[in-house]
Amino acid sequence: MARLLFVVILYALPSFVVPIHNSSTGGCAIIRPPRDGGIRYRGLTQEQIRSVQILPVDYEIEYICRGNRVIVGPKVRKCLPNGTWTDLTLHSTCLLLCPRVWTSLENGRVTVKPPGPPVEGTVLHYSCHAGFILEGRNISHCTKLGKWDAPKPTCLCEFLTQWD
Numbered sequence: 001m002a003r004l005l006f007v008v009i010l011y012a013l014p015s016f017v018v019p020i021h022n023s024s025t026g027g028c029a030i031i032r033p034p035r036d037g038g039i040r041y042r043g044l045t046q047e048q049i050r051s052v053q054i055l056p057v058d059y060e061i062e063y064i065c066r067g068n069r070v071i072v073g074p075k076v077r078k079c080l081p082n083g084t085w086t087d088l089t090l091h092s093t094c095l096l097l098c099p100r101v102w103t104s105l106e107n108g109r110v111t112v113k114p115p116g117p118p119v120e121g122t123v124l125h126y127s128c129h130a131g132f133i134l135e136g137r138n139i140s141h142c143t144k145l146g147k148w149d150a151p152k153p154t155c156l157c158e159f160l161t162q163w164d
């Protein structure tokens with residue numbers, strides 16, 4: 001199972017072989033993928049991926065996430081001449097995505113905090129346009145299970161609600 005987490009997808013580029021430098025000639029040591037994610041190595045064979053320790057300068061790795069998760073933070077890192085990867089101070093995590101349909105509201109508006117894909121921890125605030133009344137809760141949180149903690153509200157026409 002743990003092996004499955006290290007999902008590796010190969011790009012079929014048969015004529016392109018990445019030169020694997022040895023550490024004294026430059027390059028970057030491999031880094032671990034985020035939890036629930038893997039790394040996409042371009043131009044390497046399965047065999048090379050298993051044995052590689054150092055990747056060449058300018059080589060780019062890409063993080064991919066398992067299941068219904070999206071990467072938050074840098075998605076791609078590039079090997080720098082000094083042997084480090086770009087943006088190492090910025091954390092990359094694979095977070096569960098809550099259903100996107102909650103992020104739009106007919107006859108109203110939704111503010112998404114923080115902005116970006118609606119992942120675990122995202123809070124939605126709902127409000128209705130003038131002439132409409134919100135039915136349901138005006139706030140919803142994306143939980144650690146990737147589900148909203150409140151049903152999506154609706155905006156009812158004020159005029160129509162008078163006849164309820």
Ligand SMILES: *[C@@H]1O[C@H](CO)[C@@H](O)[C@H](O)[C@H]1NC(C)=O
Nearest residue numbers: 020021022023024025026053
């Ligand atoms: C790496 O390069 C150094 C000198 O450039 C050499 O002495 C060493 O044997 C090389 N190591 C490998 C594993 O190729």
Ligand SMILES: *[C@@H]1O[C@H](CO)[C@@H](O)[C@H](O)[C@H]1NC(C)=O
Nearest residue numbers: 080081082083084085086087
């Ligand atoms: C490596 O180089 C980058 C940019 O060129 C720099 O931001 C980073 O601090 C350097 N890291 C080290 C360990 O020297």
Ligand SMILES: *[C@@H]1O[C@H](CO)[C@@H](O)[C@H](O)[C@H]1NC(C)=O
Nearest residue numbers: 125126127134136137138139
């Ligand atoms: C959201 O609803 C609560 C009560 O359900 C209310 O106290 C609060 O003011 C509302 N917030 C906004 C921004 O409308």
